[in-house]
Amino acid sequence: MTPTPIHGFTSAEIVERARALLPRGHGFARRIHRQVMLEGRYEPKGFGLGPEACAAWAAAFSFELPEVVRVQSDEGDQGQTSKVVLRLRDGLEVESVCIPMGRGRHTLCVSSQVGCKMGCTFCETGRMGLLRHLTTDEIIAQVLVARHRLRWPIRNIVFMGMGEALDNANNVIHALRVLNDEAGLAIGQERLTVCTVGHVEGIRLLAAQGLKRLNLSISLNAADDSLRSAIMPINRRTDLAELQETLASYRPRRNFALGVNYCLLPGINDTQADARAVAEFCKPLGRVLLNLIPYNPGTRPLTRAPQDHEVDRFITWLRAEGLPVRERVTKGRSVMAACGQLGNPEARRRRQRV
Numbered sequence: 001m002t003p004t005p006i007h008g009f010t011s012a013e014i015v016e017r018a019r020a021l022l023p024r025g026h027g028f029a030r031r032i033h034r035q036v037m038l039e040g041r042y043e044p045k046g047f048g049l050g051p052e053a054c055a056a057w058a059a060a061f062s063f064e065l066p067e068v069v070r071v072q073s074d075e076g077d078q079g080q081t082s083k084v085v086l087r088l089r090d091g092l093e094v095e096s097v098c099i100p101m102g103r104g105r106h107t108l109c110v111s112s113q114v115g116c117k118m119g120c121t122f123c124e125t126g127r128m129g130l131l132r133h134l135t136t137d138e139i140i141a142q143v144l145v146a147r148h149r150l151r152w153p154i155r156n157i158v159f160m161g162m163g164e165a166l167d168n169a170n171n172v173i174h175a176l177r178v179l180n181d182e183a184g185l186a187i188g189q190e191r192l193t194v195c196t197v198g199h200v201e202g203i204r205l206l207a208a209q210g211l212k213r214l215n216l217s218i219s220l221n222a223a224d225d226s227l228r229s230a231i232m233p234i235n236r237r238t239d240l241a242e243l244q245e246t247l248a249s250y251r252p253r254r255n256f257a258l259g260v261n262y263c264l265l266p267g268i269n270d271t272q273a274d275a276r277a278v279a280e281f282c283k284p285l286g287r288v289l290l291n292l293i294p295y296n297p298g299t300r301p302l303t304r305a306p307q308d309h310e311v312d313r314f315i316t317w318l319r320a321e322g323l324p325v326r327e328r329v330t331k332g333r334s335v336m337a338a339c340g341q342l343g344n345p346e347a348r349r350r351r352q353r354v
């Protein structure tokens, strides 16, 4: 029997499994799981268990975090943005990014897949194709490495790293439960955000989970079908009308505000007509907050980064249409840690050589 990664489950799930698998020592399951989650250590012996019970725990449950391959940091006005590259059990690598949010708060941007099959043209990860989904424990491991190995003061978690989170919906939803587990990491739902390019089946599945305070954001980037289909292939499968309808029915709570992310691509989606189309798209969605993200050119840029006056102009147009807008200050560009830049070019090169 292969040991189960203990950090891929909620406390209640581990208690249940321990009861089923362990003749002795299962009464410590809750405390052992808590030690793993809150201290990043798995030491059943420390709870006074005898050698036999410890051996049974080791045979039933494992705790291994991925190797830290490298950490790169970029100093910005609001603090340091850091990207960590982690090597998984099978040698594949994923990236997570610690982003300063001001007042000493940090958000960890986690990956849900190695690569991604969605093929968004402005994104480095899309170039890798999908290598595989991450398991629940591999998702949680990113948080545990950030907290316990790197000592990053993480407050919020966003599923906005490598991969389309809802293309791996079952593992991501399970990971949300593990993160939110009161007996473990206890990260409130209001501090968790799932970001999607518009995976409608995944959005419906998420809606059925009853996670009332969870945040959802959508990566829109164009509100015209032909333009969106050209830069985001998912739009050829699910057009804007279907996406809009799905989002309009996603109302987990009365004061829910949908995050709408818009990556500003100069010469592609930055006209006043584009701004108007975005406002039209958002009208039936209830409360929204538009996050404007200036494009970060990657290794094969689609266009250049927008200039400040172009960003300001687009924000003015959006606000004139009545949309609340927040500009996402670009962070981590020099270490390829900014939005759309995660893609591990080295891993991609290795893959191309295979």
Ligand code: SF4
Pocket (backbone or CB within 6 Å): 116, 117, 118, 119, 120, 123, 124, 125, 126, 127, 161, 162, 163, 164, 197, 340
């Ligand atoms: S933007 Fe997100 S969904 Fe699109 S290719 Fe990149 S990782 Fe995948």
